[in-house]
Structures are given as C-alpha cells and as structure tokens.
Amino acid sequence: MKKELKKQIVEELTQEFTKEVSVFYADFKGQTVKELEALRKQIREAEGKTRVVKNTLARIAFANNGIDVDFEENNIFVWGEDQITLAKILVKHATAHKDSFKIKGAVIEGEVKDAAYVEEVSKLPTKDELLGMVAFMMKAPIAKFAWGLNKLIEKKEQEQ
Structure with a gap:
C-alpha cells in the first residue's frame, strides 16, 4: 500500500x-x-x-x-x-x-x-422502541378513563 x-x-x-x-x-x-x-x-x-x-x-x-x-x-x-x-x-x-x-x-x-x-x-431498547413505550404510557390514562366512562354508561343504561 x-x-x-x-x-x-x-x-x-x-x-x-x-x-x-x-x-x-x-x-x-x-x-x-x-x-x-x-x-x-x-x-x-x-x-x-x-x-x-x-x-x-x-x-x-x-x-x-x-x-x-x-x-x-x-x-x-x-x-x-x-x-x-x-x-x-x-x-x-x-x-x-x-x-x-x-x-x-x-x-x-x-x-x-x-x-x-x-x-x-x-x-x-432502541430510540424507536423507547418512543413507542412513551406513547403507550401517555395513551394509557386516557384509554383507562374512556373505558371507565363506557362502563358507567353501560351501568346507567342497565338501570333504566
């Protein structure tokens, strides 16, 4: 060389x-x-x-x-x-x-x-995997709140 x-x-x-x-x-x-x-x-x-x-x-x-x-x-x-x-x-x-x-x-x-x-x-975890975890964690409380509201609506409908 x-x-x-x-x-x-x-x-x-x-x-x-x-x-x-x-x-x-x-x-x-x-x-x-x-x-x-x-x-x-x-x-x-x-x-x-x-x-x-x-x-x-x-x-x-x-x-x-x-x-x-x-x-x-x-x-x-x-x-x-x-x-x-x-x-x-x-x-x-x-x-x-x-x-x-x-x-x-x-x-x-x-x-x-x-x-x-x-x-x-x-x-x-890679950067993309970490971003996915953060997005999931941010979405979880909203999803649980929506699930709770849905259960409350179903309960009210059953009572009527």
Missing part, C-alpha cells in the same frame, strides 16, 4: 472515528463473503458504516482523536451514531456465526469498552 493511500485512509478514519461516534470492532476470520455482505447490508440500513482496515492505520486514526486502543489480528470496524442498533446487529450476527465472528470491543463516547459491554448495550 502506498504512503499517500495510507495517509488518505488515516485522514478519513480520523474524521469518522470521533468521540461522537460509536466504533465497534470484531474478528471476522472464517466469514464468507456472503456472510460479510449480509452484515454490511444490515449496517447500511441502520445508517452505519463498515470497513476492514489495517490495525496500525486504525490505531493512528484513534490516536489522532486522543483515544488509545490496541487491536490484534484481523478486524472489521463498524461505526455510526446509533450505538444500540449497531450493537444489536453485531450481537445477532455473532450469535448466528459463533465460530467465525467474534466481537472484541468498542470505542463509545471516546472510551474503550469490552465485548461484554457491547452485549449489554445490545439489550437496551
């Missing part, structure tokens, strides 16, 4: 791997092209990005943002704004491909986290 290309990749990754973005990394040794493409498609649909990069280049990009991370072996990097959705996708993929895909960790809000943390994050 030429020096100019390496510099360009480091510059791109430095801009992408900021503290506002969650970056996950995983070992993909043994994955087929079809399996990786399926994962990449899911990540794209979640408005995330994926890239396989040399560890040295990724380390430099993180260091440029003041983050000290150490990688080993082959890694695929996944990043985006919605850390919960990305974590869910990665954990689901890792569960389906236990022998060939292993989550190693993540850099979330500038802090290095391990694979166990990523799994815990994947169990949290």
Whole structure:
C-alpha cells in the first residue's frame, strides 16, 4: 500500500472515528463473503458504516482523536451514531456465526469498552422502541378513563 493511500485512509478514519461516534470492532476470520455482505447490508440500513482496515492505520486514526486502543489480528470496524442498533446487529450476527465472528470491543463516547459491554448495550431498547413505550404510557390514562366512562354508561343504561 502506498504512503499517500495510507495517509488518505488515516485522514478519513480520523474524521469518522470521533468521540461522537460509536466504533465497534470484531474478528471476522472464517466469514464468507456472503456472510460479510449480509452484515454490511444490515449496517447500511441502520445508517452505519463498515470497513476492514489495517490495525496500525486504525490505531493512528484513534490516536489522532486522543483515544488509545490496541487491536490484534484481523478486524472489521463498524461505526455510526446509533450505538444500540449497531450493537444489536453485531450481537445477532455473532450469535448466528459463533465460530467465525467474534466481537472484541468498542470505542463509545471516546472510551474503550469490552465485548461484554457491547452485549449489554445490545439489550437496551432502541430510540424507536423507547418512543413507542412513551406513547403507550401517555395513551394509557386516557384509554383507562374512556373505558371507565363506557362502563358507567353501560351501568346507567342497565338501570333504566
């Protein structure tokens, strides 16, 4: 790889791997092209990005943002704004491909986290799920009030 290309990749990754973005990394040794493409498609649909990069280049990009991370072996990097959705996708993929895909960790809000943390994050509800819960909770008192009024009307009709 030429020096100019390496510099360009480091510059791109430095801009992408900021503290506002969650970056996950995983070992993909043994994955087929079809399996990786399926994962990449899911990540794209979640408005995330994926890239396989040399560890040295990724380390430099993180260091440029003041983050000290150490990688080993082959890694695929996944990043985006919605850390919960990305974590869910990665954990689901890792569960389906236990022998060939292993989550190693993540850099979330500038802090290095391990694979166990990523799994815990994947169990949290997504933004859409939380909004649905809030809407349901706001609707519940009104629905109960309407149900109560309906029962009162039925009772009055039975008395007449």
